[in-house]
Amino acid sequence: MALFVQKFGGTSVGSLERIEAVAELVVKTRQQGHQVVVxxxxxxxxxxxxxxxxxxxxxxxxxxxxxxxxxTGEQVSVALLAMAIIKRGHSAISLLADQVGIQTSNHFGKAQIERIHTERLKQELEHNRIAIIAGFQGRDNEGNITTLGRGGTDTTAVELAAALKADECQIFTDVDGVYTTDPRIDSKARRLAYVTCAEMLALASLGAKVLHLRSVEAAGRHKVPLRVLSSFSPDAGTLITYEENSRLQSTVSGIAASRDEVQVSVLSSAENTPKLRLIEALCTEHNIEIDMITQTQQHSEKIGYAFTVHSNDHLQVIEILQSNLGYIRAHHVESNMGVAKVSAVGLGIKSNCGVTEQFFSALAQEGIKTLMDASSEIKVSVLVEEKYLELAVRTLHATFFSESTE
Amino acid sequence: MALFVQKFGGTSVGSLERIEAVAELVVKTRQQGHQVVVxxxxxxxxxxxxxxxxxxxxxxxxxxxxxxxxxTGEQVSVALLAMAIIKRGHSAISLLADQVGIQTSNHFGKAQIERIHTERLKQELEHNRIAIIAGFQGRDNEGNITTLGRGGTDTTAVELAAALKADECQIFTDVDGVYTTDPRIDSKARRLAYVTCAEMLALASLGAKVLHLRSVEAAGRHKVPLRVLSSFSPDAGTLITYEENSRLQSTVSGIAASRDEVQVSVLSSAENTPKLRLIEALCTEHNIEIDMITQTQQHSEKIGYAFTVHSNDHLQVIEILQSNLGYIRAHHVESNMGVAKVSAVGLGIKSNCGVTEQFFSALAQEGIKTLMDASSEIKVSVLVEEKYLELAVRTLHATFFSESTE
Structure with missing residues (x-):
């Protein structure tokens, strides 16, 4: 008997028919003798x-x-699924954040899970009940309702799997695994049977939408066996592994792309360089992540820094920086929304210096100008004009996956 | 500074425009210096x-x-109204049953409020916040979500007003008060400025939909000053009073009518009379109210009892009685759905024996056959074929209100 945490996203429960299908899937797992938390x-x-x-x-x-x-959205889903499972003759119970005991910070809209009290859940499992948990939600220590932000349901699932020491956390979604790149951009994309957590982390942070960054981080922190699979045509999907020395490892695992980036430039007069440290501190204080930090010199008289933020944080970061121009010793803040970030991710990058060179020369050959770039041991990223996104992805995918697809 | 509990029903918050209008009404009360619980x-x-x-x-x-x-329905309403009030520059906070501390029995679908913990609510009021409470819901002592049944939001409002010792509980609805009868049935109906709680109780139990029976019972138990008024065109509405000796008292206060009745007959062979006591016990056990109990003799060979139940309980009561035929010594259960109950209600009925006579002779003159009847100190009710409902109401309204409307 294993314990599985099964997470189903919005499209997987998008209609009553879909909820019936999920009920069948969950009941099937239960009938195989496993404990199930949904x-x-x-x-x-x-x-x-x-x-x-x-x-x-x-x-x-x-x-x-x-x-x-x-x-209320998740509350509706869990009640309906519980009804559908109970109708099939199985014991099931829906539980909201306060009933499970999912305690979070008090950052409304992007709260962090601080603690999960598992006593109640374990009781329900011992009574052979299928426990159906509302994802995405928590309660702060004053009993206020909080949410974990978009993608928070993945985080709920992973944190629950960790707290319960589940045998596997299965993320059922509308795609059947993790691909070498977004199949909607490049039809040559192929599914990975395995991907390491470090790579998945990089892919998620760089725009791959199949799993949310925070949930992958949580999985990595707790070493939760995580599997991505489709609720529409369930098969083995992609397993996120923690064995970084696998012989199956390819140099590059995936090409990620994101349109949700805005380039922000903080500029100053020549004699007065902006204080990067203070800019970073302000952003951290407001929970805004900045990336691809680069020193720039626009026009002869201005020197400054450019970086990227998620487009959700665009208006807030501009407001914060502009109301602190004196403090950060800046003169002027600009932003550019017409950009996209394209990245190659792979554990092999650190041991193969040729990858970075191949990456840039492939883009150059297609005449794609890079606005900024950043790299780490397992990724190389560039910011390009948004119109080049598809071309850049296809070029890089062909560069790194051409042989293996034949 | 007074404390008002203001309840708004479904049509009063039926659209975003209506929610804005309710926000205006609530803010207006707050601006007059009063504390408001919504x-x-x-x-x-x-x-x-x-x-x-x-x-x-x-x-x-x-x-x-x-x-x-x-x-989830009420949760959506309270969040939206809180936003609309906060946008208007006033401090407001939504609270769900577990946050207020509304503790109920564990009868899902028709739970009873057992206790309201008012500490949190009082704190919010002391901080000058407008507290916006999700009606209709509670939590049992295991933390399960319960509902109070249809009309439960009125009950929540009245019980909160009692617990907080509010100066008035104002029930805003889509009609502007309590009428002598349903204006949709008889256009000559007129609004009552006052009605006693005992009369309101009888009217509510006999089909007047303006207030739900349980909420009037709760108001009567706690002597909560209760006012019914319209959220669409607020004026004084109707006040439910506790002074039964008012000189303004008329003999009959209202004519109530209900289609939500089913006549149930429990029949037996002549030598074997059904046990009424056991029928009553079975219904009580299943929380089903029965009314107008009458001994009957249908056809020569059968003797038994007939009574009415609310149509919501129809299927359940038939099922219970049929699976207990031996126990209740019955042979056969029948039901008749094509009936309606029409009643006259008034504190003056007990002191004026002429009312009952007037009541029956008025119906007889119009050729309306009564199937069953029941009366108490403040009401006279008859069961008639459903097709006579409107005629019976208009006839009785003309009988008891003709002079006063001129």
């Missing part, structure tokens, strides 16, 4: 419907109340 | 939408999970 997202479209209502009332709705509103 | 229903249509989804999965959805599902 974690659900809101039915697809529901979260956006709720956000739309909130925005019609207030363009910047109160963040505490927005979390109260949004968590 | 209690909300789900947006109109939402509860039915959720029930429909549940029934598509299971014709008899699990009752615990149905409550988890349905309570």
């Amino acid at each position: 974690v659900l997202s809101a039915m697809s479209g529901e979260t956006n419907r709720l956000i739309d209502m909130a925005r019609q009332l207030d363009t910047r709705p109160n963040s505490r109340e927005l979390d109260v509103l949004l968590t | 209690v909300l229903s789900a947006m109109s249509g939402e509860t039915n939408r959720l029930i429909d989804m549940a029934r598509q999965l299971d014709t008899r959805p699990n009752s615990r999970e149905l409550d988890v599902l349905l309570t």
